[in-house]
Amino acid sequence: MSSQEQVQRDHSGGGGEPPAEPPEAVQGQINTQNVDSILDEIDGVLESNAEEFVRNFVQKGGQ
Amino acid sequence: MIGQFDFDDLVAGLIPFFISRQILCGSGRVGIGREGETAGFQISSRADFFEAQVGLETTLRRPIVNTRDEPHADPAKYRRLHVIIGDATMAEPATLVRFGSTSLVLGLIEAGLVPRLELADPMQALWDVSHDLSLSTKLPMSDGTSMTALEIQDTYYSACFEHAGDDADTTEVLSEWKRFLDGLATDPRSLSDSIDWIAKWVLLEGYRKKENLDWDHPKLALIDVQYHDVRPEKGLFYKLEKADRIRRLTTDGEVEKAVVSAPDGTRAYLRSLAVTRFSDSLVAASWDSLVLDAGEYGIVRLPMSEPLKGNRELLEDRLAEVHDSQALLQALGVDRLKTTNDERGAK
Numbered sequence: 001m002s003s004q005e006q007v008q009r010d011h012s013g014g015g016g017e018p019p020a021e022p023p024e025a026v027q028g029q030i031n032t033q034n035v036d037s038i039l040d041e042i043d044g045v046l047e048s049n050a051e052e053f054v055r056n057f058v059q060k061g062g063q
Numbered sequence: 064m065i066g067q068f069d070f071d072d073l074v075a076g077l078i079p080f081f082i083s084r085q086i087l088c089g090s091g092r093v094g095i096g097r098e099g100e101t102a103g104f105q106i107s108s109r110a111d112f113f114e115a116q117v118g119l120e121t122t123l124r125r126p127i128v129n130t131r132d133e134p135h136a137d138p139a140k141y142r143r144l145h146v147i148i149g150d151a152t153m154a155e156p157a158t159l160v161r162f163g164s165t166s167l168v169l170g171l172i173e174a175g176l177v178p179r180l181e182l183a184d185p186m187q188a189l190w191d192v193s194h195d196l197s198l199s200t201k202l203p204m205s206d207g208t209s210m211t212a213l214e215i216q217d218t219y220y221s222a223c224f225e226h227a228g229d230d231a232d233t234t235e236v237l238s239e240w241k242r243f244l245d246g247l248a249t250d251p252r253s254l255s256d257s258i259d260w261i262a263k264w265v266l267l268e269g270y271r272k273k274e275n276l277d278w279d280h281p282k283l284a285l286i287d288v289q290y291h292d293v294r295p296e297k298g299l300f301y302k303l304e305k306a307d308r309i310r311r312l313t314t315d316g317e318v319e320k321a322v323v324s325a326p327d328g329t330r331a332y333l334r335s336l337a338v339t340r341f342s343d344s345l346v347a348a349s350w351d352s353l354v355l356d357a358g359e360y361g362i363v364r365l366p367m368s369e370p371l372k373g374n375r376e377l378l379e380d381r382l383a384e385v386h387d388s389q390a391l392l393q394a395l396g397v398d399r400l401k402t403t404n405d406e407r408g409a410k
Contacts, residue, residue, distance in 0.1 A: 034269075
């Protein structure tokens, strides 16, 4: 594909605009609150046996 | 890829790009070293598993440039570049920049316009970039100078910007690529809504601070893996995205539609049509051919060696009234169906 040919994308405007200066500015749609507020929610879905879960995900060979 | 170009030029153009590209689209990894034996966090999940610049293998002695060249298309016209160095991105902006920037760089290589950069030790550079979250490591170049990964990416970006077309997709890719480069230069954490290694890093640092965890704590390795869980109710990436902490470029509706609808602009359209409307006659479908049972005319193989043909614009009207395999083959220009097994394909 030449540099003019890109993957055809059909996207809505749901991504938000590029940030204005400074980088910490609130984006409107993007949640820039401190990450602490989501840690409890994530704790609720974390698998219980960390070592076993990680071990089962290590791929053994293959493509 | 299109056209006749030197494989060595392809390798020379790609290696510095692939080594530095991870800062834009790495997906992060807890643990440094092949076994993760050193505690810490790094930018790329795959970097530690690469050992060679060029090679054939994909599961050991992994190369930055993989020489598998099965074009699945007319080999006189097309070549296929098999890329194995990219991490699995989840954040849609990172995915856009990952594929979009690579496509533009390949275009530069095809046109003979790619920047001529050469690292003194590409493998060491690959690992050093991944292991340095400050993005400041100076990579020795073969001409005695040194550059950071960001400076290498800036060089590729500028060349693409100078020579790019002005279609909407190219403009979008360049704009996002530039936004990433500016953010990485000033404050990488500002891109925690766009790049997986940064989103993951911010999340992990949140836990480290809250629960006073060292990098070798099992909970952090768990978070690293579960970030990528594809189950919507379990995947930590999806939790972040649903909480509007990650930018999206698509909607759920568009994704659902794409699961069952082939792209319109390529031979995927014809392949999809064969599968949905002619499934009774379809014997086999591959990347570059269909095999149809044409009844009394036997089994016919229909090559699709042009990736951009067989698209909706060319075929939708022509095939609207076609309902059986013989009529399909005739509509596609298979003009010599005989009542013996005949291997002729379409033009």
